[in-house]
Amino acid sequence: MSREHCYKLLSQAIGEAVKLETSDGALYKGIVVQxxxxxxxxxxxxENEKQQGMVQITPDNVxxxxxxSIVMLDILSIF
Incomplete structure (x- = not known):
């Protein structure tokens, strides 16, 4: 997946939950903040935050x- 394609998709997903995989095999699930x-x-x-429906974003957790490096991207519906 090209950087430009990722940028286009993610620019429309600010504040949304996504699941992605990077080229080194790392898996991430989270909210696009920037x-x-x-x-x-x-x-x-x-999983606790997902079940409670509450999310508190701080710079330490980003x-x-x-x-x-993104090779797979899914937009999720978690709430």
């Missing part, structure tokens, strides 16, 4: 993922 030309900023969701 996006720039090269990186996705993703707040990881754990993963920074290079767009060029």
């Amino acid at each position: 996006l720039d030309a090269n990186y996705l900023y993703l707040y990881g969701i754990d 993963d920074v993922i290079p767009l060029a």
